[in-house]
Amino acid sequence: MYLAGVDLGGSYIKAGIVDSGGKILAKGQVATMADQGATAVILRIKALLERLLWEQGLTFADLQGAGVGIPGSVDTDSGLVKLAPNLGWRDYPARAELVKALKVPVIVDNDAHVATLGEKWQGAGRGFASLLMVTIGTGIGSGLIINNEIQRGHFGFGAELGHYKIAHEKRRCHCGGRGCLETVASATAILRTFREGLACGCSSLLKDSPALEARQVVEAAAQGDVLARRVLERAVRHLALALANISLTIGPELIIIGGGLAQAGELILEPLRKHLQAYLGVWQVKPLPLVAAQLGNDAGVIGAAYLALSENCNQDM
Template sequence: MCLLGIDLGGTTIKAGLVDIKGRLLVKGQVPTGAAEGAGAVLERIATLAGDLARGQGLAMQDIKGAGIGIPGSVEVEKGLVHLAPNLFWRDYPLRAELAARLNLPVAVDNDAHVAALGEMWQGAGQGFNSLLMVTIGTGIGSGLIIDGHIRRGVFGYGAEMGHVKMVREGPQCHCGGRGCLETLASATAMVRRFREYLAAGQSSRLQDGPDLGAREILTAAAAGDELATRVVDFAASYLGMALANAVLLVGPEAIIIGGGPAQAGEVILAPIRKYLAESLGAWQIKPLPVLAARLGNEAGIIGAARLALELLEHRESF
């Protein structure tokens, strides 16, 4: 059996064919072209899926089902995308439209949920039945799995850690709120704070410029740069505090940190663990693993394939 996993982003469509054991057989990507409308986006998905199948010597009917993760709020039971700002979609019947183009059963979910599912199936979350995955990037996304099942919440986005309010009169967030976690601890927030320190006269071996990003700040921190270390520590302090609040609410077995900054390893993971432990205090009854995600950009593809597999298993049980 072969499954199609699709990771739909505002800029890029990534897709791959995955077998029922979770092995990625082939993958590819194309530009999203969201400004051209939903129909054009779905045609690109269908074309990419056909190309992947032919490349493996398969026909589309050899694919048993498809899963897709999208950056937005999804009503999973109906396959309805209520809001996906990066795609300019509102109340779009994605499951029905994509199933018609692919002639396959389709499962739809939020992309952070799908990535968490992928990490639990084939990545750093293997062996855990409950986990919280937090992805650090331009913003902060998250997915919560309890007892092997994604927790989506009544609005379809479940554990939205990036918009947990951390500071009452904190920085303005694009969501309209203030003091959201992603305004304090995302990759974007790290760069902004670093530049603010430089503008205030703080010194660093790392200079400002158009190519300055969180990766460069984390690399400088790993090399001992004091200002970069201060910026990383500030972000980690809020991440640790937010994660402690989540742990006290839902008690996951493990925490998975994904996104570009997580690839820096212990320079970001060690201070997150430190502040998590401090915030939990006596409530940390036993060690709580905080692990770097392992699947990288493939998490969304593999997780979406798992979503498709669960849909097929659900159908077969009736």
């Protein structure tokens, strides 16, 4: 039997047909076009999977189930998407609608949880029972696995490291709160702080750079750019503080850093490790490895397939 993994994003739907060993047999993506409404999105998922199955000489009848990662607050038990701002969904019965369209068992979960499961199954987290994955991109997403179980928590969102409060920081977060880690340490926040520095007249190697990305700030810091170093140092310090606190709370065996900013590799991981170790001090009684994610954009698809496999999609059709 085969599994379908779907990574539903605000801009793109990525999907793959995956075997039970975690190998992607076929994958593809289409634009989400969320503005056309939820039903249209469901039909686009169906059409994409149909095409991928056809390429492999398969049909929906060959699927054991489909897993779908969704960017928002998802109640996996009921299959209800409580809120997905990028899709414009609120209290949307995603699993029921997907089951109706695909006619296979479906399981839905938050996209950060799904990516974390992907890295544990086939990526940097293989062999670890308890780990934290943090995805740093436009925002900060996180997934927490303890004793091989993804933690969804009583409220359904598990760990939301991006909204940990950094008390003395006052920027407004898109969640409506103030002082969230995401407003200081996401790629968006790094860029914003850097631009504020430029606007205040700080000199920098990137002063005349038209298309500025957070990754360029990281690279400029590595080249000794004073403003870039200052901005990055601040972001990394706050991130390390949040990682230290969650580590002291749950004691993970491993921390995985993913997302766009993790592509900067050791430029970001090395200072992050240094600060994390300093915060943990004597309490780091065993080594706590902090490594880059390995699956890149495939983590969501592979994790969604794993969800379908592991939860066995045991539900009424």
